[in-house]
Amino acid sequence: MMSCLRCFLLFSFFLLQAGLVLAQVNAPSPVPDRVILNLTEEPSTSAAVTWRTDTTVNSAIVELQKAGPIVDNKASVVFPAETVTRNYSWYGEAEVVSNHHSCRLTGLEPGQKYIYRVGTDKSWSEWFQFQTPSEDASRFSFLYFGDPQTDLKSRWARVIRQAFMHSPDCAFMLYAGDLINRAGRDSEWHEWFLAGSFIYGTVPQLMTPGNHDYNDLILDPHWNAQFTLPTNGPKGLEGTCYAANYKNLKIISFDSAADSELENEDGYALQAQKAWLDSVLQTNTKEWVIVTTHLPFYSPKESRDNKLLRKHFQPILEKHKVDLVLTGHDHSYGRGRTTDSPGNGHEVMYVVSVSGPKMYEAGDKAWMEYSGAFKQLYQVITIDGNELGFQSFTADGDLFDEFKLKKNE
Template sequence: MKNVNGYTLVVLLLFFSSILCAQELQSSSTPEHLILNLTENPSESVAVTWRTKENTKQSVQWLESTASPLIALQAQAKEAKSNTVIYFDGDNDSLVFTCHSVIIDGLYPNTTYLYRVGSEETWSEWLEYKTAGYENEPFSFIYFGDIQNGMKSQWSRVIRKAFVTAPNTGFMVYAGDLINRANNEKDWQEWFYAGGFIHASIPSIMTPGNHDYDGLELDNHWRNQFTLPENGPDMQILEETAYYVDYQNLRIISVDINADNLDEPTEAVGRTVIWLEKVLKENKKKWTIITLHFPFYSTKANRDNAELRNKFQPLVEKYKVDMVLTGHDHAYGRGMKNIKSMTEEGEISGPVYVVSVSGTKQYSADDKGWMTRKAGNTQFFQVISITDKTLNFKTYMATGELYDEFDLIKRKGKTNKLVDKIPDVPERLYTR
């Protein structure tokens, strides 16, 4: 063995001490993958989910936001429900985590709260969250189409630009294909890395896409890392994938058709149709939006979802759904069943259909008659702002530049009026 001089010894000591400090800062009980989800009643409650590498007792602390640093002394606490799960990474190596969830209830509308999760050994930072407001107060939300690829490297800029564009947004909506490979831990690590504190500050709702399923089985991560409403069809395979949320004067409904085969449908599709009609029929909210992964109308010439329309479009039209938000086609398209159905005064007879994409996997947007605005090879996010009588829809490119805009105006006893506000930006076809 060579003699170690004093300088080398100091370097080695610094190196190993830095490793020990890092291990201490990232202990096995450190909360990670922290995310908020909307509940059925988001003006009075919120769902919190996170995980640890160690099976430890975890809880959440919260209080109304304050400028005082004496936060912990004033906080309420609630113990988490926990379960241990086994995931697999891209190399098929098994990884063990404990997932924790809490629904914080008894909150006040339109109120900012501070919260943190963890244990006496290791807490997360304190984070801010604002509850939904009262019925007719204005609000906004962000909508993302497929992410699927480039989550860490390139989708991260999209969610961060969306946050900068609409920092006071009420919630975020994901229209499926959050990742590329179901049950792949590395994909989910990238997804959570990209969202970071945004996931922990702005609640999300998500509907699964075909890439969030392995065949007809939902990704094992889904129900362990998200805490979504359980008011869907009475079927275990549709729990926390088909549901609805009443957010102020909006009812937003997640429809999941991935657990069945539309060409040869079984019980899941049938129950979903019955459930959806009940949810629409009993709806007393002024605005109604449906989100699902597969589009009613495709942006690609060689794709068509006729069976989806056959099963669900009669309900969408019968109950005057205002808008349908989808993904799957890796392009952008916005329009209606029949553009000619819009009068010169802007009256429309059916919902507005939107297909969007936020990730790096891109297809062309072909020239199909239903689209008023289309684009390919572009990462997008959408900001939807709602008041008592007006829904404003803006589509932004990843750069933050406005690409599409329209208003939907509610009129008593009449159909919606659509006012196009398309900016003077050339249509982006599939070019590099």
């Protein structure tokens, strides 16, 4: 009897150890990992980089130089990083304590290729290469993904990799929220970073948060520790509501996941973002304006409808003739140019898409000019002067949908 109990205890102990070891695939070390470039307000002259180590690394730097055929050990400009420590715990998983290092690389030249590495004299990342955009209105493409959210390693990784192979010179990658499923759960971020790997350090990334990036009204503590996004939005919504310029495009993220998905009509998150959005668009000088936010203005799903979002934000988008709104949340595809107020003089093109494997049915809604369901998708959006080309592809690279927008048509 006693020996059986001993065997059971021993077996349980080994199981526990195995579980802890498995959970620790996401543990940081002194070696930089999770290196990511983020788009800044003015990417032609700046870039933002963030990475992670364990807490033995308290100060770190970025070395930057113009790209050439070889790395020149003496040519680097050094940028000191800011460091923050974050503690992440999740039920049944080992606690993770990380130092996140971030740095804005400023004074860059437009249209220039650079290389950079991050770390310390004891431990460096590899050199990453990226290019700042020129300041003219020449052609560029960027990639847009709906919710990655679940099965990030197993089923989402191939989507971002296929998208990158499809458009390796893409200007940036945009995510319309719900990057992971459980806000604060580091093991899911481990999978998200594994999926994109070196791509994140090479192509600037731009993301708006979804409801799954919040937990009990609190933004995932990873968000502003591991991403260095623009902070030019309303106070308190730094890194979630902001605007950036890219050539002749103004790209805007507003946070529709904040404050219980903006259900509080008198709430600060809704009112502050409305006023901010109106003022940004009022002074905009860029030819194209694209807005991203997590909640769709119009849903493909039969049972969903975000009327409050339209009530508060659609008049602003129409007043300033916003071209395109890129969203997620509904786990299917739908797009259409429409309005709740015919006669306002402008109709915005709204898109809902999904890149991860979590799928819902798409309904038969009148607003949709094209729709689909049960497909993992990525989108290549190309702006060439006064023309915008939009193409949606399936995870295996087949064209699924396309349309064009033209200025002064």
